[in-house]
Amino acid sequence: MFVKLNDQIEGLTYLLRLGVRVLTVTEFVLRRSLEQEQATLPGLHPENKRKRTDTPTVERLLQAFVGVSLSIIQSAAGEEILRRITPLSGVQEAILQRLGLGTNLYRQLEIQNMGS
8 A cells, every 4th residue: 555645644544543443442342251251262273173262362353254255146137136144153153242243233234135
């Protein structure tokens, strides 16, 4: 990415700072939830899927969602939209629940036969 103007540099700096804050808060909220319930999450270590952790990093959390995709198919006439989402695994659902997001929001992404 090439930025030349001072406004662009300042905007990119704010955007990067916001991203770091979101990642930090995400990690904090999940770790606090696990600590309060004396729980652990399995499947976040690629070298050993059975290994459980109570202090997951945000990088490993994001890695758990790598295979998730949303496909949107529109008919040639442009009238109907078919949306398909990857089903969540148990670990992914547990992460969303612990972050206070739930899975309903994710499931609402899949709307079949929605008019334009």
